[in-house]
Amino acid sequence: MYKILVIIAGSIIVGFAYNFFLIPHHILSSGISGIAIMLGLITPINTGILNLLLNLPLLILGLLKLGKRFILYTILSVITLSVSLYVIPVKEISTEPILSSLFGGVLTGIGIGLIFRVSGSSGGFDIIAMLLAKKKDFPLGTIISAMNGIVILAAGFVFTWDAALNTIIAIYATGKVIDAIHTKHIKLTLMIITKKGEEMKKQLLSNLYRGVTILDSEGAYSGENRKILITVITRYQLTDVKSIINQIDSSAxxxxxxxTEVIGSFHRT
Incomplete structure (x- = not known):
């Protein structure tokens, strides 16, 4: 239920960002949503309906490659965003296009970042980015920003080059905020020195899909034998690992x- 609420909230935030900041100034967002905004501005069809229709092929691709739960979350996000775009009125909050592109991009990044944190997606290029990140371990925000050249060019040719430049600002801000919120690509190395090495090893191996290296050690002052456990985890797993360590040996x-980088066998999810 928590993940569902986060996805709904994140999608609504993106809807507000589009209708209050980007669309009034003909500024496009990243990916498929940007294309939907452009088509919604030059055709009588509502942006929300276009967003839903354009995402259908990618939802099918995601279903085949990324699993049912991920796609169910993505479908929820796409539907919520599309309904938000349909229901929320298009209203110009700021008369300054640059400020609107910046704040719109930041709000969009917050919404999409929250969705990514609970293993969901807002659809569109996000699905492609998730596939690439899963294979190559790239930062998601950077991937999404790199795939948006076509959207920026479209904004320039269809509207004005000022709109294209403002679109770059919005997309850049979105990518940076996503990378700040979605930190799954960040890896941490843990060195755990404990008297309960065997118990710690069993708990880590049973609760984490990670390898653990064990070394023998001796306290320089006390002369007591200790075990050193070394493992690499993602940023998201840190809270769980701290809880395991505290339960097994609070004095560890x-x-x-x-x-910075992991070379060799490392499961990237």
Missing amino acids: FVNITET
């Missing part, structure tokens, strides 16, 4: 460092 010494 734990060093946590951010990992």
Whole structure:
């Protein structure tokens, strides 16, 4: 239920960002939604309806490649966003296009980032980005930004080049906020020094899909034998790992460092 509420809330935030900041100034968002906004501005068809229709082929692709639960979340997001775009009135909050593109992009990034954090998607290029991130471990926001050249060019040719430049601002802001919120690509290395090495190992292996390396050690001051457990996890798993460590050995010494790159066998989900 929590994930469903987050997806609905995130999608509504994106709807407000589009109708209050981007659409009034002919600024496009990233991906399929940007194309839907453009078509909605030059045709009598509502942007929400266009967003739903354009996402259908990618939803089918996602169903085949990314699993049913992910796509069910994505369908929920696409429907919620489409309804939001249909129901929320298009209203110009700011008369300044640059401010509108910046705030619209930030709000869009917040909404999409929240959706990504609960393993959902707002549809469109997000599905393609998730497939690429799963294979190559790239930051999602960076992937999405890189795929939007066609949207920027469309804004320039269909509207004005000022609109295209403002679209770049919106897309850039969206990508940066997504990367700040969705941190699954960030890896952490944990070094756990504990007296209960065997118990710690069993709990980590049974609760995390990660390998664990164990080393023997001796306290320089106390002379007591300890086990050092080393593992690499994603940022999302840190809370669970801390809870496991505290339950097994609350006096364990734990060093946590951010990992720049992982080479070798590492499950990227």
